Amino acid sequence: MSISHSVFVTGGTGNIGSAIVQELIAHSYQVKGLCKTAQSAHKATQLGATAVMGSLCEPQSWLSTLADCRAIIHTACTFDAQMGETDAALMRAIADQAMTRSTPLIVIYTAGCWTYGSHDAVITETTPKYSVADFRWMLDNQAWLRDKENIDLRVVSPANVVREEEHYLPPILSWELQRCGHPVLPQGEAQTWSLVERKNLAELYRLVLERGKSGEEYIGSAEHRAPLASLLRQLSEQPIECGQAALWAEQYGSWTEGYALQQVFSSEKAMRELGWQPRLFLPPSV
Structure with a gap:
Protein backbone atom coordinates (compact mmCIF):
# COMPACT_ATOMS: atom_id res chain seq x y z
CA MET A 1 0.00 0.00 0.00
CA SER A 2 1.45 3.35 -1.02
CA ILE A 3 1.82 6.26 1.35
CA SER A 4 -0.92 8.07 -0.59
CA HIS A 5 -3.46 5.59 0.77
CA SER A 6 -2.25 5.36 4.36
CA VAL A 7 -4.05 7.43 7.00
CA PHE A 8 -3.62 7.74 10.77
CA VAL A 9 -6.74 8.44 12.85
CA THR A 10 -6.89 9.60 16.46
CA GLY A 11 -10.13 8.74 18.21
CA GLY A 12 -10.64 6.01 15.64
CA THR A 13 -12.84 3.89 17.89
CA GLY A 14 -14.98 6.80 19.04
CA ASN A 15 -18.32 7.99 17.74
CA ILE A 16 -17.00 10.06 14.83
CA GLY A 17 -13.65 8.33 14.39
CA SER A 18 -15.02 4.81 14.00
CA ALA A 19 -17.29 5.99 11.17
CA ILE A 20 -14.28 7.66 9.50
CA VAL A 21 -12.24 4.47 9.79
CA GLN A 22 -15.01 2.43 8.18
CA GLU A 23 -15.47 5.03 5.42
CA LEU A 24 -11.76 5.08 4.60
CA ILE A 25 -11.40 1.30 4.60
CA ALA A 26 -14.45 1.00 2.33
CA HIS A 27 -12.54 3.22 -0.12
CA SER A 28 -9.38 1.11 -0.04
CA TYR A 29 -7.34 3.17 2.42
CA GLN A 30 -4.95 1.58 4.90
CA VAL A 31 -5.85 2.98 8.31
CA LYS A 32 -3.91 3.14 11.55
CA GLY A 33 -5.79 3.99 14.71
CA LEU A 34 -4.39 5.34 17.97
CA CYS A 35 -5.48 3.08 20.83
CA LYS A 36 -4.99 3.68 24.54
CA THR A 37 -6.36 0.36 25.81
CA ALA A 38 -6.48 -3.28 24.74
CA GLN A 39 -10.24 -2.95 24.40
CA SER A 40 -9.81 -0.03 22.01
CA ALA A 41 -7.17 -1.94 20.06
CA HIS A 42 -9.55 -4.90 19.69
CA LYS A 43 -12.28 -2.61 18.37
CA ALA A 44 -9.89 -0.95 15.92
CA THR A 45 -8.86 -4.34 14.59
CA GLN A 46 -12.49 -5.35 14.20
CA LEU A 47 -13.08 -2.19 12.18
CA GLY A 48 -10.25 -3.22 9.87
CA ALA A 49 -7.61 -0.77 11.10
CA THR A 50 -4.11 -1.40 12.40
CA ALA A 51 -4.01 -0.61 16.11
CA VAL A 52 -1.19 1.65 17.28
CA MET A 53 -0.86 1.68 21.06
CA GLY A 54 -0.39 5.06 22.70
CA SER A 55 -2.12 8.14 24.04
CA LEU A 56 -2.61 11.79 23.19
CA CYS A 57 -0.57 12.71 26.25
CA GLU A 58 2.56 10.83 25.12
CA PRO A 59 2.79 11.29 21.35
CA GLN A 60 6.52 10.59 21.16
CA SER A 61 5.81 6.89 21.61
CA TRP A 62 3.81 6.62 18.37
CA LEU A 63 4.64 9.62 16.16
CA SER A 64 7.16 7.62 14.11
CA THR A 65 4.24 5.66 12.62
CA LEU A 66 3.22 8.84 10.76
CA ALA A 67 6.30 8.51 8.57
CA ASP A 68 4.51 6.26 6.07
CA CYS A 69 1.13 7.99 6.30
CA ARG A 70 -0.17 10.63 3.93
CA ALA A 71 -2.41 12.19 6.57
CA ILE A 72 -3.52 12.26 10.17
CA ILE A 73 -7.20 12.80 10.93
CA HIS A 74 -7.51 14.17 14.45
CA THR A 75 -10.85 13.52 16.15
CA ALA A 76 -9.71 12.68 19.68
CA CYS A 77 -9.88 14.82 22.81
CA THR A 78 -9.17 13.99 26.45
CA PHE A 79 -12.17 16.06 27.68
CA ASP A 80 -10.45 16.88 30.95
CA ALA A 81 -9.21 20.11 32.53
CA GLN A 82 -5.97 19.90 30.52
CA MET A 83 -7.52 19.08 27.13
CA GLY A 84 -6.35 22.32 25.51
CA GLU A 85 -2.78 21.94 26.76
CA THR A 86 -2.69 18.29 25.72
CA ASP A 87 -3.88 19.18 22.23
CA ALA A 88 -1.35 22.01 21.92
CA ALA A 89 1.51 19.70 22.90
CA LEU A 90 0.30 17.13 20.37
CA MET A 91 0.20 19.73 17.59
CA ARG A 92 3.75 20.80 18.44
CA ALA A 93 4.92 17.18 18.31
CA ILE A 94 3.17 16.59 14.98
CA ALA A 95 4.74 19.75 13.55
CA ASP A 96 8.19 18.57 14.65
CA GLN A 97 7.63 15.16 13.07
CA ALA A 98 6.48 16.75 9.83
CA MET A 99 9.83 18.48 9.47
CA THR A 100 11.46 15.08 8.90
CA ARG A 101 9.24 14.30 5.92
CA SER A 102 9.95 14.68 2.22
CA THR A 103 6.29 15.59 1.54
CA PRO A 104 3.86 17.68 3.62
CA LEU A 105 1.72 15.89 6.18
CA ILE A 106 -1.99 16.47 5.74
CA VAL A 107 -3.51 17.25 9.14
CA ILE A 108 -7.32 17.16 9.20
CA TYR A 109 -8.25 18.89 12.43
CA THR A 110 -11.68 18.52 14.02
CA ALA A 111 -13.07 21.78 15.33
CA GLY A 112 -16.39 22.17 17.09
CA CYS A 113 -19.50 24.02 16.02
CA TRP A 114 -19.38 25.76 19.41
CA THR A 115 -16.22 27.62 18.43
CA TYR A 116 -18.50 29.94 16.45
CA GLY A 117 -20.62 31.06 19.40
CA SER A 118 -24.17 32.41 18.93
CA HIS A 119 -25.28 34.09 15.72
CA ASP A 120 -28.58 35.37 14.38
CA ALA A 121 -27.52 34.80 10.76
CA VAL A 122 -26.78 31.44 9.13
CA ILE A 123 -23.21 30.38 9.96
CA THR A 124 -20.68 29.76 7.18
CA GLU A 125 -16.91 29.30 7.25
CA THR A 126 -16.44 33.08 7.03
CA THR A 127 -18.62 33.86 10.06
CA PRO A 128 -16.68 35.43 12.97
CA LYS A 129 -15.94 33.02 15.79
CA TYR A 130 -16.86 33.74 19.41
CA SER A 131 -16.04 30.38 20.95
CA VAL A 132 -17.37 29.13 24.25
CA ALA A 133 -14.52 29.40 26.75
CA ASP A 134 -13.95 25.66 27.18
CA PHE A 135 -13.13 25.16 23.50
CA ARG A 136 -11.25 28.33 22.63
CA TRP A 137 -8.11 26.23 22.49
CA MET A 138 -9.35 24.61 19.28
CA LEU A 139 -9.02 27.95 17.52
CA ASP A 140 -5.69 28.75 19.15
CA ASN A 141 -4.15 25.39 18.23
CA GLN A 142 -5.41 25.56 14.65
CA ALA A 143 -3.96 29.06 14.27
CA TRP A 144 -0.59 27.90 15.61
CA LEU A 145 -0.46 24.92 13.26
CA ARG A 146 -1.73 26.73 10.18
CA ASP A 147 1.55 28.37 9.13
CA LYS A 148 3.91 25.56 10.11
CA GLU A 149 6.30 24.30 7.46
CA ASN A 150 5.49 20.96 5.82
CA ILE A 151 1.96 20.90 7.33
CA ASP A 152 -1.10 20.87 5.08
CA LEU A 153 -3.83 21.85 7.55
CA ARG A 154 -7.49 21.29 6.72
CA VAL A 155 -10.31 21.77 9.24
CA VAL A 156 -13.66 20.02 9.60
CA SER A 157 -16.28 21.70 11.79
CA PRO A 158 -19.16 19.29 12.41
CA ALA A 159 -22.57 20.32 13.65
CA ASN A 160 -23.96 18.25 16.54
CA VAL A 161 -23.25 14.63 15.58
CA VAL A 162 -25.97 11.99 15.87
CA ARG A 163 -26.34 8.29 15.11
CA LEU A 195 -27.33 18.03 13.16
CA VAL A 196 -25.31 15.64 11.01
CA GLU A 197 -25.34 11.83 11.03
CA ARG A 198 -21.93 10.39 11.79
CA LYS A 199 -21.60 8.19 8.67
CA ASN A 200 -22.57 11.10 6.45
CA LEU A 201 -19.98 13.20 8.31
CA ALA A 202 -17.36 10.48 7.71
CA GLU A 203 -17.92 10.94 3.97
CA LEU A 204 -17.06 14.62 4.40
CA TYR A 205 -13.77 13.77 6.13
CA ARG A 206 -12.82 11.49 3.24
CA LEU A 207 -13.65 14.17 0.70
CA VAL A 208 -11.62 16.74 2.66
CA LEU A 209 -8.71 14.29 2.51
CA GLU A 210 -9.12 13.70 -1.23
CA ARG A 211 -10.26 17.11 -2.49
CA GLY A 212 -9.82 19.63 0.32
CA LYS A 213 -7.52 22.61 0.02
CA SER A 214 -4.70 23.50 2.37
CA GLY A 215 -5.72 26.04 5.01
CA GLU A 216 -9.44 25.65 4.36
CA GLU A 217 -12.28 24.83 6.75
CA TYR A 218 -15.40 22.83 5.87
CA ILE A 219 -18.62 22.79 7.90
CA GLY A 220 -20.54 19.51 8.09
CA SER A 221 -24.26 20.00 8.73
CA ALA A 222 -27.27 18.22 7.22
CA PHE A 265 -25.16 26.16 9.94
CA SER A 266 -24.68 25.97 6.19
CA SER A 267 -22.66 23.33 4.33
CA GLU A 268 -22.77 25.06 0.96
CA LYS A 269 -18.97 25.25 0.76
CA ALA A 270 -18.47 21.52 1.30
CA MET A 271 -21.17 20.76 -1.25
CA ARG A 272 -19.82 23.19 -3.83
CA GLU A 273 -16.09 22.56 -3.49
CA LEU A 274 -15.97 18.91 -2.45
CA GLY A 275 -19.16 17.42 -3.83
CA TRP A 276 -20.34 16.38 -0.36
CA GLN A 277 -24.02 15.45 -0.16
CA PRO A 278 -25.63 16.12 3.24
CA ARG A 279 -28.18 13.40 3.96
CA LEU A 280 -31.45 14.59 5.45
CA PHE A 281 -32.87 12.09 7.90
CA LEU A 282 -35.86 13.75 9.59
CA PRO A 283 -39.35 13.21 8.11
CA PRO A 284 -41.14 16.37 6.94
CA SER A 285 -43.52 16.17 9.89
CA VAL A 286 -40.69 16.52 12.43
Missing part, protein backbone atom coordinates in the same frame (compact mmCIF):
# COMPACT_ATOMS: atom_id res chain seq x y z
CA GLU A 164 -28.99 6.58 13.05
CA GLU A 165 -28.98 3.73 15.59
CA GLU A 166 -30.02 6.18 18.33
CA HIS A 167 -32.97 7.67 16.41
CA TYR A 168 -30.88 10.74 15.52
CA LEU A 169 -31.27 12.09 19.06
CA PRO A 170 -28.24 14.09 20.27
CA PRO A 171 -26.49 12.08 23.01
CA ILE A 172 -27.02 14.56 25.84
CA LEU A 173 -30.78 14.46 25.26
CA SER A 174 -30.64 10.68 25.55
CA TRP A 175 -28.58 10.96 28.75
CA GLU A 176 -31.08 13.38 30.26
CA LEU A 177 -34.05 11.25 29.24
CA GLN A 178 -32.49 8.31 31.08
CA ARG A 179 -31.36 10.37 34.07
CA CYS A 180 -34.59 12.31 34.61
CA GLY A 181 -37.15 9.88 33.27
CA HIS A 182 -38.63 12.61 31.07
CA PRO A 183 -37.36 14.77 28.19
CA VAL A 184 -35.30 17.86 29.02
CA LEU A 185 -34.16 20.84 26.96
CA PRO A 186 -31.63 23.58 27.84
CA GLN A 187 -33.92 26.35 26.60
CA GLY A 188 -37.47 26.30 25.20
CA GLU A 189 -39.45 23.91 23.00
CA ALA A 190 -38.81 26.05 19.93
CA GLN A 191 -35.05 25.45 20.15
CA THR A 192 -33.33 23.90 17.13
CA TRP A 193 -29.85 22.49 16.56
CA SER A 194 -27.95 21.78 13.39
CA GLU A 223 -30.41 19.03 9.20
CA HIS A 224 -29.75 22.72 9.76
CA ARG A 225 -32.79 23.45 11.95
CA ALA A 226 -33.66 20.17 13.63
CA PRO A 227 -36.58 20.69 16.08
CA LEU A 228 -35.45 19.14 19.34
CA ALA A 229 -38.90 18.96 20.94
CA SER A 230 -40.24 16.97 17.98
CA LEU A 231 -37.32 14.53 18.20
CA LEU A 232 -37.96 14.02 21.90
CA ARG A 233 -41.68 13.46 21.42
CA GLN A 234 -40.94 10.52 19.16
CA LEU A 235 -39.36 8.75 22.13
CA SER A 236 -41.36 10.00 25.10
CA GLU A 237 -44.90 11.22 25.73
CA GLN A 238 -43.86 12.87 28.99
CA PRO A 239 -43.95 16.68 29.18
CA ILE A 240 -40.68 18.37 28.22
CA GLU A 241 -38.86 20.21 31.00
CA CYS A 242 -37.27 23.37 29.58
CA GLY A 243 -34.71 25.91 30.72
CA GLN A 244 -32.23 23.41 32.15
CA ALA A 245 -28.97 24.88 30.79
CA ALA A 246 -27.68 25.87 34.24
CA LEU A 247 -28.41 22.43 35.66
CA TRP A 248 -26.60 20.81 32.74
CA ALA A 249 -23.51 22.84 33.60
CA GLU A 250 -23.68 21.54 37.18
CA GLN A 251 -24.28 17.96 36.07
CA TYR A 252 -21.80 17.69 33.19
CA GLY A 253 -19.55 20.74 33.26
CA SER A 254 -19.34 24.29 31.94
CA TRP A 255 -18.69 23.01 28.40
CA THR A 256 -22.43 22.35 28.05
CA GLU A 257 -23.04 26.08 27.56
CA GLY A 258 -22.64 25.24 23.89
CA TYR A 259 -26.03 23.58 23.90
CA ALA A 260 -27.71 26.92 24.62
CA LEU A 261 -26.14 28.70 21.64
CA GLN A 262 -28.25 30.06 18.80
CA GLN A 263 -26.80 28.45 15.69
CA VAL A 264 -27.92 27.49 12.19
Whole structure:
Protein backbone atom coordinates (compact mmCIF):
# COMPACT_ATOMS: atom_id res chain seq x y z
CA MET A 1 0.00 0.00 0.00
CA SER A 2 1.45 3.35 -1.02
CA ILE A 3 1.82 6.26 1.35
CA SER A 4 -0.92 8.07 -0.59
CA HIS A 5 -3.46 5.59 0.77
CA SER A 6 -2.25 5.36 4.36
CA VAL A 7 -4.05 7.43 7.00
CA PHE A 8 -3.62 7.74 10.77
CA VAL A 9 -6.74 8.44 12.85
CA THR A 10 -6.89 9.60 16.46
CA GLY A 11 -10.13 8.74 18.21
CA GLY A 12 -10.64 6.01 15.64
CA THR A 13 -12.84 3.89 17.89
CA GLY A 14 -14.98 6.80 19.04
CA ASN A 15 -18.32 7.99 17.74
CA ILE A 16 -17.00 10.06 14.83
CA GLY A 17 -13.65 8.33 14.39
CA SER A 18 -15.02 4.81 14.00
CA ALA A 19 -17.29 5.99 11.17
CA ILE A 20 -14.28 7.66 9.50
CA VAL A 21 -12.24 4.47 9.79
CA GLN A 22 -15.01 2.43 8.18
CA GLU A 23 -15.47 5.03 5.42
CA LEU A 24 -11.76 5.08 4.60
CA ILE A 25 -11.40 1.30 4.60
CA ALA A 26 -14.45 1.00 2.33
CA HIS A 27 -12.54 3.22 -0.12
CA SER A 28 -9.38 1.11 -0.04
CA TYR A 29 -7.34 3.17 2.42
CA GLN A 30 -4.95 1.58 4.90
CA VAL A 31 -5.85 2.98 8.31
CA LYS A 32 -3.91 3.14 11.55
CA GLY A 33 -5.79 3.99 14.71
CA LEU A 34 -4.39 5.34 17.97
CA CYS A 35 -5.48 3.08 20.83
CA LYS A 36 -4.99 3.68 24.54
CA THR A 37 -6.36 0.36 25.81
CA ALA A 38 -6.48 -3.28 24.74
CA GLN A 39 -10.24 -2.95 24.40
CA SER A 40 -9.81 -0.03 22.01
CA ALA A 41 -7.17 -1.94 20.06
CA HIS A 42 -9.55 -4.90 19.69
CA LYS A 43 -12.28 -2.61 18.37
CA ALA A 44 -9.89 -0.95 15.92
CA THR A 45 -8.86 -4.34 14.59
CA GLN A 46 -12.49 -5.35 14.20
CA LEU A 47 -13.08 -2.19 12.18
CA GLY A 48 -10.25 -3.22 9.87
CA ALA A 49 -7.61 -0.77 11.10
CA THR A 50 -4.11 -1.40 12.40
CA ALA A 51 -4.01 -0.61 16.11
CA VAL A 52 -1.19 1.65 17.28
CA MET A 53 -0.86 1.68 21.06
CA GLY A 54 -0.39 5.06 22.70
CA SER A 55 -2.12 8.14 24.04
CA LEU A 56 -2.61 11.79 23.19
CA CYS A 57 -0.57 12.71 26.25
CA GLU A 58 2.56 10.83 25.12
CA PRO A 59 2.79 11.29 21.35
CA GLN A 60 6.52 10.59 21.16
CA SER A 61 5.81 6.89 21.61
CA TRP A 62 3.81 6.62 18.37
CA LEU A 63 4.64 9.62 16.16
CA SER A 64 7.16 7.62 14.11
CA THR A 65 4.24 5.66 12.62
CA LEU A 66 3.22 8.84 10.76
CA ALA A 67 6.30 8.51 8.57
CA ASP A 68 4.51 6.26 6.07
CA CYS A 69 1.13 7.99 6.30
CA ARG A 70 -0.17 10.63 3.93
CA ALA A 71 -2.41 12.19 6.57
CA ILE A 72 -3.52 12.26 10.17
CA ILE A 73 -7.20 12.80 10.93
CA HIS A 74 -7.51 14.17 14.45
CA THR A 75 -10.85 13.52 16.15
CA ALA A 76 -9.71 12.68 19.68
CA CYS A 77 -9.88 14.82 22.81
CA THR A 78 -9.17 13.99 26.45
CA PHE A 79 -12.17 16.06 27.68
CA ASP A 80 -10.45 16.88 30.95
CA ALA A 81 -9.21 20.11 32.53
CA GLN A 82 -5.97 19.90 30.52
CA MET A 83 -7.52 19.08 27.13
CA GLY A 84 -6.35 22.32 25.51
CA GLU A 85 -2.78 21.94 26.76
CA THR A 86 -2.69 18.29 25.72
CA ASP A 87 -3.88 19.18 22.23
CA ALA A 88 -1.35 22.01 21.92
CA ALA A 89 1.51 19.70 22.90
CA LEU A 90 0.30 17.13 20.37
CA MET A 91 0.20 19.73 17.59
CA ARG A 92 3.75 20.80 18.44
CA ALA A 93 4.92 17.18 18.31
CA ILE A 94 3.17 16.59 14.98
CA ALA A 95 4.74 19.75 13.55
CA ASP A 96 8.19 18.57 14.65
CA GLN A 97 7.63 15.16 13.07
CA ALA A 98 6.48 16.75 9.83
CA MET A 99 9.83 18.48 9.47
CA THR A 100 11.46 15.08 8.90
CA ARG A 101 9.24 14.30 5.92
CA SER A 102 9.95 14.68 2.22
CA THR A 103 6.29 15.59 1.54
CA PRO A 104 3.86 17.68 3.62
CA LEU A 105 1.72 15.89 6.18
CA ILE A 106 -1.99 16.47 5.74
CA VAL A 107 -3.51 17.25 9.14
CA ILE A 108 -7.32 17.16 9.20
CA TYR A 109 -8.25 18.89 12.43
CA THR A 110 -11.68 18.52 14.02
CA ALA A 111 -13.07 21.78 15.33
CA GLY A 112 -16.39 22.17 17.09
CA CYS A 113 -19.50 24.02 16.02
CA TRP A 114 -19.38 25.76 19.41
CA THR A 115 -16.22 27.62 18.43
CA TYR A 116 -18.50 29.94 16.45
CA GLY A 117 -20.62 31.06 19.40
CA SER A 118 -24.17 32.41 18.93
CA HIS A 119 -25.28 34.09 15.72
CA ASP A 120 -28.58 35.37 14.38
CA ALA A 121 -27.52 34.80 10.76
CA VAL A 122 -26.78 31.44 9.13
CA ILE A 123 -23.21 30.38 9.96
CA THR A 124 -20.68 29.76 7.18
CA GLU A 125 -16.91 29.30 7.25
CA THR A 126 -16.44 33.08 7.03
CA THR A 127 -18.62 33.86 10.06
CA PRO A 128 -16.68 35.43 12.97
CA LYS A 129 -15.94 33.02 15.79
CA TYR A 130 -16.86 33.74 19.41
CA SER A 131 -16.04 30.38 20.95
CA VAL A 132 -17.37 29.13 24.25
CA ALA A 133 -14.52 29.40 26.75
CA ASP A 134 -13.95 25.66 27.18
CA PHE A 135 -13.13 25.16 23.50
CA ARG A 136 -11.25 28.33 22.63
CA TRP A 137 -8.11 26.23 22.49
CA MET A 138 -9.35 24.61 19.28
CA LEU A 139 -9.02 27.95 17.52
CA ASP A 140 -5.69 28.75 19.15
CA ASN A 141 -4.15 25.39 18.23
CA GLN A 142 -5.41 25.56 14.65
CA ALA A 143 -3.96 29.06 14.27
CA TRP A 144 -0.59 27.90 15.61
CA LEU A 145 -0.46 24.92 13.26
CA ARG A 146 -1.73 26.73 10.18
CA ASP A 147 1.55 28.37 9.13
CA LYS A 148 3.91 25.56 10.11
CA GLU A 149 6.30 24.30 7.46
CA ASN A 150 5.49 20.96 5.82
CA ILE A 151 1.96 20.90 7.33
CA ASP A 152 -1.10 20.87 5.08
CA LEU A 153 -3.83 21.85 7.55
CA ARG A 154 -7.49 21.29 6.72
CA VAL A 155 -10.31 21.77 9.24
CA VAL A 156 -13.66 20.02 9.60
CA SER A 157 -16.28 21.70 11.79
CA PRO A 158 -19.16 19.29 12.41
CA ALA A 159 -22.57 20.32 13.65
CA ASN A 160 -23.96 18.25 16.54
CA VAL A 161 -23.25 14.63 15.58
CA VAL A 162 -25.97 11.99 15.87
CA ARG A 163 -26.34 8.29 15.11
CA GLU A 164 -28.99 6.58 13.05
CA GLU A 165 -28.98 3.73 15.59
CA GLU A 166 -30.02 6.18 18.33
CA HIS A 167 -32.97 7.67 16.41
CA TYR A 168 -30.88 10.74 15.52
CA LEU A 169 -31.27 12.09 19.06
CA PRO A 170 -28.24 14.09 20.27
CA PRO A 171 -26.49 12.08 23.01
CA ILE A 172 -27.02 14.56 25.84
CA LEU A 173 -30.78 14.46 25.26
CA SER A 174 -30.64 10.68 25.55
CA TRP A 175 -28.58 10.96 28.75
CA GLU A 176 -31.08 13.38 30.26
CA LEU A 177 -34.05 11.25 29.24
CA GLN A 178 -32.49 8.31 31.08
CA ARG A 179 -31.36 10.37 34.07
CA CYS A 180 -34.59 12.31 34.61
CA GLY A 181 -37.15 9.88 33.27
CA HIS A 182 -38.63 12.61 31.07
CA PRO A 183 -37.36 14.77 28.19
CA VAL A 184 -35.30 17.86 29.02
CA LEU A 185 -34.16 20.84 26.96
CA PRO A 186 -31.63 23.58 27.84
CA GLN A 187 -33.92 26.35 26.60
CA GLY A 188 -37.47 26.30 25.20
CA GLU A 189 -39.45 23.91 23.00
CA ALA A 190 -38.81 26.05 19.93
CA GLN A 191 -35.05 25.45 20.15
CA THR A 192 -33.33 23.90 17.13
CA TRP A 193 -29.85 22.49 16.56
CA SER A 194 -27.95 21.78 13.39
CA LEU A 195 -27.33 18.03 13.16
CA VAL A 196 -25.31 15.64 11.01
CA GLU A 197 -25.34 11.83 11.03
CA ARG A 198 -21.93 10.39 11.79
CA LYS A 199 -21.60 8.19 8.67
CA ASN A 200 -22.57 11.10 6.45
CA LEU A 201 -19.98 13.20 8.31
CA ALA A 202 -17.36 10.48 7.71
CA GLU A 203 -17.92 10.94 3.97
CA LEU A 204 -17.06 14.62 4.40
CA TYR A 205 -13.77 13.77 6.13
CA ARG A 206 -12.82 11.49 3.24
CA LEU A 207 -13.65 14.17 0.70
CA VAL A 208 -11.62 16.74 2.66
CA LEU A 209 -8.71 14.29 2.51
CA GLU A 210 -9.12 13.70 -1.23
CA ARG A 211 -10.26 17.11 -2.49
CA GLY A 212 -9.82 19.63 0.32
CA LYS A 213 -7.52 22.61 0.02
CA SER A 214 -4.70 23.50 2.37
CA GLY A 215 -5.72 26.04 5.01
CA GLU A 216 -9.44 25.65 4.36
CA GLU A 217 -12.28 24.83 6.75
CA TYR A 218 -15.40 22.83 5.87
CA ILE A 219 -18.62 22.79 7.90
CA GLY A 220 -20.54 19.51 8.09
CA SER A 221 -24.26 20.00 8.73
CA ALA A 222 -27.27 18.22 7.22
CA GLU A 223 -30.41 19.03 9.20
CA HIS A 224 -29.75 22.72 9.76
CA ARG A 225 -32.79 23.45 11.95
CA ALA A 226 -33.66 20.17 13.63
CA PRO A 227 -36.58 20.69 16.08
CA LEU A 228 -35.45 19.14 19.34
CA ALA A 229 -38.90 18.96 20.94
CA SER A 230 -40.24 16.97 17.98
CA LEU A 231 -37.32 14.53 18.20
CA LEU A 232 -37.96 14.02 21.90
CA ARG A 233 -41.68 13.46 21.42
CA GLN A 234 -40.94 10.52 19.16
CA LEU A 235 -39.36 8.75 22.13
CA SER A 236 -41.36 10.00 25.10
CA GLU A 237 -44.90 11.22 25.73
CA GLN A 238 -43.86 12.87 28.99
CA PRO A 239 -43.95 16.68 29.18
CA ILE A 240 -40.68 18.37 28.22
CA GLU A 241 -38.86 20.21 31.00
CA CYS A 242 -37.27 23.37 29.58
CA GLY A 243 -34.71 25.91 30.72
CA GLN A 244 -32.23 23.41 32.15
CA ALA A 245 -28.97 24.88 30.79
CA ALA A 246 -27.68 25.87 34.24
CA LEU A 247 -28.41 22.43 35.66
CA TRP A 248 -26.60 20.81 32.74
CA ALA A 249 -23.51 22.84 33.60
CA GLU A 250 -23.68 21.54 37.18
CA GLN A 251 -24.28 17.96 36.07
CA TYR A 252 -21.80 17.69 33.19
CA GLY A 253 -19.55 20.74 33.26
CA SER A 254 -19.34 24.29 31.94
CA TRP A 255 -18.69 23.01 28.40
CA THR A 256 -22.43 22.35 28.05
CA GLU A 257 -23.04 26.08 27.56
CA GLY A 258 -22.64 25.24 23.89
CA TYR A 259 -26.03 23.58 23.90
CA ALA A 260 -27.71 26.92 24.62
CA LEU A 261 -26.14 28.70 21.64
CA GLN A 262 -28.25 30.06 18.80
CA GLN A 263 -26.80 28.45 15.69
CA VAL A 264 -27.92 27.49 12.19
CA PHE A 265 -25.16 26.16 9.94
CA SER A 266 -24.68 25.97 6.19
CA SER A 267 -22.66 23.33 4.33
CA GLU A 268 -22.77 25.06 0.96
CA LYS A 269 -18.97 25.25 0.76
CA ALA A 270 -18.47 21.52 1.30
CA MET A 271 -21.17 20.76 -1.25
CA ARG A 272 -19.82 23.19 -3.83
CA GLU A 273 -16.09 22.56 -3.49
CA LEU A 274 -15.97 18.91 -2.45
CA GLY A 275 -19.16 17.42 -3.83
CA TRP A 276 -20.34 16.38 -0.36
CA GLN A 277 -24.02 15.45 -0.16
CA PRO A 278 -25.63 16.12 3.24
CA ARG A 279 -28.18 13.40 3.96
CA LEU A 280 -31.45 14.59 5.45
CA PHE A 281 -32.87 12.09 7.90
CA LEU A 282 -35.86 13.75 9.59
CA PRO A 283 -39.35 13.21 8.11
CA PRO A 284 -41.14 16.37 6.94
CA SER A 285 -43.52 16.17 9.89
CA VAL A 286 -40.69 16.52 12.43
